[in-house]
Amino acid sequence: MEALDRFHRSPLGRHPGLLLRKLAQRLGLYHLDVGTPPPPVSGVSYPAHWRPALREWTQQVPLPHSPHPFNRVFGLDFDEGRLLKMCRTGPSPGEAGLMGDIKLIWDYSRGQPLVTNAAAGPAQCDACAAFLKRWLAANADTNGPAWTCAMEVAIRAVNWIVADVLLEGELAARIGPKDWASWLWRHGYLVWRRLETRWITSNHYLSDLLGLVIIGAIFPEDRQARSWSAFAQREFPRALLAQTRADGGLEEASLRYHAFVTEMALLVRLAQGEPFPGAAEARLLQMCRIVAAFKDPTGDVYPFGDDDSGRVLALDFASSAGRAEILLRLASTVLNTEFPASTSAFCPQSGWWVRRAGDFAVALDFGGVGLRGLGAHAHNDDFSFCLDWRGQSVIVDPGTFLYTSDRAARDRFRSTLSHNTVEIDGREQRVLGADPFRLPGADDAFEAKAVGDDTWAFTRPAGSSLSHRREVSVCGDGVRIRDTIEGSGRHSLRWRFHFHPSVQPGPSPAGVTLAVPQTGALLLGSPSGVPLTIIPSEYSPGYGRCFPTAAAEAGGEFSLPLSIEWRIRAEDR
Secondary structure, three states, X not given: OHHHHHHHHOHHHHOHHHHHHHHHHHOOOOOOOOOOOOOOOOOOOOXXXXXXXXXXXXXXXXXXXXXOOOOEEOOEEOOHHHHHHHHHHOOOOOOOOHHHOHHHHHHHHOOOHHHHHHHHOHHHHHHHHHHHHHHHXXXXXXXXXXXXXXXXXXXXXXXXXXXXXXXXXXXXXXXXXXXXXXXXXXHHHHHHHOOOOOOOOOHHHHHHHHHHHHHHHOOOOOHHHHHHHHHHHHHHHHHHHHOEOOOXXXXXXXXXXXXXXXXXXXXXXXXXXXXXXXXXXHHHHHHHHHHHHOEOOOOOEOOOOOOOOOOOOOHHHOOOOOHHHHHHHHHHHHHOOOOOOOOEEEEOOOOEEEEEEOOEEEEEEOOOOOHXXXXXXXXXXXXXXXXXXXXXXXXXOOOOOOOOOOHHHHHHHHOHHHOOOEEEOOEOOOOOOXXXXXXXXXXXXXXXXXXXXXXXEEEEEOOOOOEEEEEEEXXXXXXXXXXXXXXXXXXXXXXXXXXXXXXXXXXXXXXXEEEEOOOEEEEEEOOOOOOOEEEEEEEEEEOOEEXXXXXXXXXEEEEEEEEXXXXXXXXXX
């Protein structure tokens, strides 16, 4: 029954033609590596409502007057000649880090500074056109590395189109109207041909549909383009409902992927200029409320699960405003609805909880692994939490860092000890296997319930005859976290609390003091007989970047059942 349910929720179950295509591909009768036919277009036509809506939104985003450089990828500056060479040859074989990662080529090729620079004004139009000419010269082969992933092709096309809309067609004029139209039509053709349809679909499929909606809309006279757009406009709302949970959360066990897909949905809504069918429109509102509720001090959402710095239009990479803040301004423009921050939020299916009181905010993850138990973007972060104080990140999720180019780092950042929770008997919460995009486990959130005005309790099984209950209380004078491990016999327990790099921890007879710059000091109090030790740790604020930081660790052999309490309060209280 589960397999049948997966099939019905997939695009293959909704569209027999896509199922036949997949079968033909498996039999070697349908090939992805093909040339594109001659584009039957000579120009583009942008819907009239796009520019006013895009301009209304982008004018609310603070952007610098200086240009955003095209060789800046994942917040790091690269030699652009080397990036262009990698577009032709692929990543460097065997090289660790971003230089050995296909995502470096893909994100560079998205050309997101096009939109950032276009939104700031027309002065950078020539520089934008020059970038596109360099990129096209290096990527003429539509079977090359920058074209292999339909999602990347779709996001790139959306950036080109949005930039040209904001520049009132001047970008197309610099490239040449016919060449501009031809290249965008090729993008649409290849997204359609390489549509990422799977039994369990992810953000990739929704990205493909976004691209088809927007590319198809600019060629109203072309039959193929009209069919791409019509299919995608019908399919996107259905796929959005199929790939999100009843509480509005994305089924990928990642809050930052949730924000990424929320952006896609808002851009489809902007492009269509009309609401989704009722259930999908309501779901989009829920998704925006989650973004507002789980906004962290950086202006993004808390980094539970994977974070590959995925954006469609990456205005926040150049802005003083964070991604969540910019998304909510887009939501206000598109949906004519404001999404204020809330003092508390609870997503029972997705497994996300947040509470704010006084100077404190705590967000906690209690969800399943996502994607029907596949766990492609999940971490071993059951009951891990983030804590903010006076608008500053203090106890943080260390992030993601890299995917395939550093497998040791991939597993390290997904591990139990890289999260603010307890490890029991030296075991991972789920086994980290050979596949960097599999962390199989239960897809249902764990038990969660309110047990007082300011306290919630979360309970999970923790091995044979063991369970872990974490009670979290957030009030104006501090935070209490009580961990109860039920079972019998002697067991090894180890806790870690990871600090933001700006936080300066120091030993204290009562635990660990945490000096927060320009803010004050906190005390992380340890229970009697369970001392905390400061150890080195690491923190990744975005894909491909990693910085040293510190963590506090406590542990030892304990007789079960055991109940201990951690307290966090301002040091002067």
